[in-house]
Amino acid sequence: xxxAVLMLLAWMIVPxxxxxxxxxxxxxxxxxxxxxxxxxxxxxxxxxxxxxxEALANTxxxxxxxxxxxxxxxxxxxILLDQPFWGRGIVRLLVIAPFFVMPTVxxxxxxxxxxxxxxxxxxxxxxxxxxxxVDWLADLPLFSITVIxxxxxxxxxxxxILTALQSLDSEQKEAAEMDGAGPVSIFWYITLxxxxxxxxxxxxxxxxxxxxxxxxxxxxxGGGPGTASTNLPFLIYIQALLQYDAGTASxxxxxxxxxxxxxxxFLIRMIGKNLET
Amino acid sequence: MARAVxxxxxxxxxxxxxxxxxxxxxxxxxxxxxxxxxxxxxIATPPAFLFFDWxxxxxxxxxxxxxxxxxxxxxxxxxxxxxxLGLLVAIPAAWSxxxxxxxxxxDILMWMLSxxxxxxxGVLMPIYLMCQWMGMLDSLISLVAILMLMNLPIIVWMxxxxxxxxxxxxxEAARMDGxxxxxxxxxxxxxxxxxxxxSTMLLNIILAWNEAFWTLNLTASxxxxxTAFIASYSSPEGLFWAKLSAASTLAIAPxxxxxxxxxxxxxxxxxxxxxx
Numbered sequence: 001x002x003x004a005v006l007m008l009l010a011w012m013i014v015p016x017x018x019x020x021x022x023x024x025x026x027x028x029x030x031x032x033x034x035x036x037x038x039x040x041x042x043x044x045x046x047x048x049x050x051x052x053x054e055a056l057a058n059t060x061x062x063x064x065x066x067x068x069x070x071x072x073x074x075x076x077x078x079i080l081l082d083q084p085f086w087g088r089g090i091v092r093l094l095v096i097a098p099f100f101v102m103p104t105v106x107x108x109x110x111x112x113x114x115x116x117x118x119x120x121x122x123x124x125x126x127x128x129x130x131x132x133x134v135d136w137l138a139d140l141p142l143f144s145i146t147v148i149x150x151x152x153x154x155x156x157x158x159x160x161i162l163t164a165l166q167s168l169d170s171e172q173k174e175a176a177e178m179d180g181a182g183p184v185s186i187f188w189y190i191t192l193x194x195x196x197x198x199x200x201x202x203x204x205x206x207x208x209x210x211x212x213x214x215x216x217x218x219x220x221x222g223g224g225p226g227t228a229s230t231n232l233p234f235l236i237y238i239q240a241l242l243q244y245d246a247g248t249a250s251x252x253x254x255x256x257x258x259x260x261x262x263x264x265x266f267l268i269r270m271i272g273k274n275l276e277t
Numbered sequence: 278m279a280r281a282v283x284x285x286x287x288x289x290x291x292x293x294x295x296x297x298x299x300x301x302x303x304x305x306x307x308x309x310x311x312x313x314x315x316x317x318x319x320i321a322t323p324p325a326f327l328f329f330d331w332x333x334x335x336x337x338x339x340x341x342x343x344x345x346x347x348x349x350x351x352x353x354x355x356x357x358x359x360x361x362l363g364l365l366v367a368i369p370a371a372w373s374x375x376x377x378x379x380x381x382x383x384d385i386l387m388w389m390l391s392x393x394x395x396x397x398x399g400v401l402m403p404i405y406l407m408c409q410w411m412g413m414l415d416s417l418i419s420l421v422a423i424l425m426l427m428n429l430p431i432i433v434w435m436x437x438x439x440x441x442x443x444x445x446x447x448x449e450a451a452r453m454d455g456x457x458x459x460x461x462x463x464x465x466x467x468x469x470x471x472x473x474x475x476s477t478m479l480l481n482i483i484l485a486w487n488e489a490f491w492t493l494n495l496t497a498s499x500x501x502x503x504t505a506f507i508a509s510y511s512s513p514e515g516l517f518w519a520k521l522s523a524a525s526t527l528a529i530a531p532x533x534x535x536x537x538x539x540x541x542x543x544x545x546x547x548x549x550x551x552x553x
Contacts (some may be wrong), residue, residue, distance in 0.1 A: 004370035004433055005385060012392050012424040018403035029406075077297065084289040093537050094298035097305050099534065100536035102487040105525040106510045109308050111511075119320040119516070121307070144316050154301070160552050163544045183534045202547050212396045215489035215504070218510040233398040233490075246402050253399035264394035265503055271549050 010149075014267075018259075022250035029244035042251035046239075051227045052252075053233040057104030058142055062231055063210040066153055067145040067203060073150075074202065075195070079187075081158070082165050099155035103215035110148045111137060121234045141221045141229035146215055157202045164198035165191070204267040211260050232256050305529070312336070312522035319518040335523035343506070345524060352502035352528075354417055355492070356485035358422035360432075360478055366425075367432040368474070374433075375440035386437065389430040390549060397427070397490045415497040423495070424485045431484070432477055435546045439473025446539035479535055485533050503507060503528040 020186035026038040044050055081092060098106065114121050115136035123133035136144040168191065176186050214233045217223055223230035223238065230238070236256060278395065299306075309320050313331045339345045372381045406412075413419040443466065451465045489504040496505050507528060510521040536543070544552055 001372040004366045004372065005389075005431060007366060008389060008392055008429055011429075012395065015400035015403040015407075016395070018305075019400055022402055073478070080290070080294055080297065083290045083294070084287055085294050087291065087295065091294045091298035094302035096536070096540060097302050097533060099543075100483060100487070100533045101305060101529050102504050102507070102532070103489045104493075104504045104511075105308075105529055107303070108507060108510055108521060109304050109525060112516065112521065113307055113311060113319075114304060118517075119322060121324060124322050124324060151301070151304070156547065159540065160544050162553055169520065198552050201552055202551060205548060208394055212490065214398070215493060215508070217384060218493060219508045233396065236398045236401065237494070240402050240405065245408070249402045253396075253402060256396045256400040260394055260396045260399075263297075264391060267394070268387055268391055271390065272383075 001271050005078040017022060019250045019253045019257075022246050022256050023245050025250075027245075027247040027250075029246055042247040043255075046248050046251045046255065051230065051235060054227050055230045055232050058227075058229060059211065060232040060235075061142060061150070062146055062213060065143070066210050067151045067206055069146070069150040070153045070157040070206065071199060071202060073154055074161050075199070077154070077158045078161035078165050079191070081162055096159055098152050099159075100151065103152065104219050106152055107145075107148055107219045110144075110151070115144060131241040138225060141225065145213075145229055147215055148220070149210070149213055153206055156206070158179050160202050161195060161198050168186065168194050200270060204263060204270065208260065208267065209262045211256070211263070232259070245259055281320075305533075308522045308529075309526050310522075311519055312526045314519050316517060316519045319522070321518055330370050334429065334518045336527070339520050339524045339527075341342075343524075345506075346525065348501055348503050348506040349527070350499055351417060352486055352504075355420050355424060355502050356482045358417075358421040359428065359485050360481040362421065363425045363429050363432045363481060364436075364474065364478060367429060367436055371436035371440055373438055386434065389433055393427075393430040401494065404491075414495060415500045417500045420491060420495060420500060420502075423491050424488055427488070427491070428481050428484055431546060431549075432481055433544075434549045435477040435480065436473060438545065439477070440470060440547075442473075443469045476539055479539040480542050480546040481537055483532055483539070502503065 011188055023042055024037060024039060025035050026041065027035045034142065081088065081095065085091075101109075112120070117133050117135035117138070118134075119137075124138070126133045133138070172190055175184055176190055181189070212233050213231060214237065216229065217229055217234050218237075221229045223234045227235075232252070233256065236249050236252040238251055239245045243249075308328070312335055313333070314325070314329050315332060315334070318325055318329045334457050374386065408414045408416070408419050411419075447465060447469075448461060456465065486502075487504065491506075492502050493503045493508060496502070501509075503524075507521070508523055510517065510524070
């Protein structure tokens, strides 16, 4: 057993065990020494809280929205970048840049300089068309956060799809063209099946990361207005570090782990298959 | 035979691709431009794009008022420290898995991958409390350790896929020429492994630099890296957009450059070798 394995094992088992243990305790950090066993009380409290269902729905909407935007957008962008044009190297750099912007920066830049209802650039453009500016983060909080997060993940999808695209044998396409296939049928019957694997990988990996979106919500809406943009990680954060309710937060943590594992099983199978070849 | 490309077609794609590229890059560009404006110009309507009085005062003030350099240094310590520590632990593990795999190697690799799927928020409470008990909240040491453990699976995986590509024949050839094991490692394996190790390092520094869950939740001020420092601009009291932009530009510039250099490795590292 190498040190790496042992360290990871400890990192995995100790906190997980503690989370599981806390989740069965009535445990508030403001009342030390009052811990007592409460069975599934925390789970009942967490799962029946109306905020939970909304947070779950928000989590799924956020993941789904970002996935839709990045996978569809990334496919078209990758196909575009794969065409011959002048300055490919530079455009490629421009496109992947958002991925390297730290989440707190991207969220604040979008929130203030672009989406601000009075001084933001979008408001100025909207007024240019003679329309009333939209207060993005107040009126469409979840949608706005989806856009911000999708902006950051679009390069990731594009880059992976582009890599897969470039491994496509061009002779196959030429043969199809000679047989009279149009661009649409070439895309549908040759390109898309070839991309299937890359698209699956993008979807699964993004899902893992998107289930844990936190910083973007933390610095923009703080989960609000109300709970309109609270996702599961943010709800647990509120229970843990704002309400000091360690028991309920831990029960929520267990729920989040179960949710992530459902996705993880599929991803691990896919990558495991690849390992054999 | 390559297909002939008509100039008109190429021109059309050039225009389209540049338009899309510049649109996607615009928020970054806008941040950089705003960082050179005065606060008044930063919120002005209509916005000034290029014709404003360029100034460096935001950069000076960000440093003077909030000690920017200390937070930048924290970011460097956390990202570089956690990456180097991770490499130290991961290289022997990946090395032995790549060159002398056992029956269980694949299972161990898959299990390591599965630890990466553990959502951070699931262990927020225990990690926070452990740091509190040990008096390690707002401490660089705990962040280095946590980020190291968090990225360890990616480091092991990336190294493993790189080491795997070193051909075994070359070792045999060296042995035939009478190289000892130590010579084999120093003169044959190491030079071939260095590029893989370097790209692994680069990608992990990027990931650790931008990490914004643990850095936000476990730091207050002393150990706050740039992610947390910039988050402090989210307070609604003031609109310091020019200063926010200056701090942001400085925070993303080094990582942007590193990222541009490591595009290829990025795909490989983030897909655990599933897409190359």
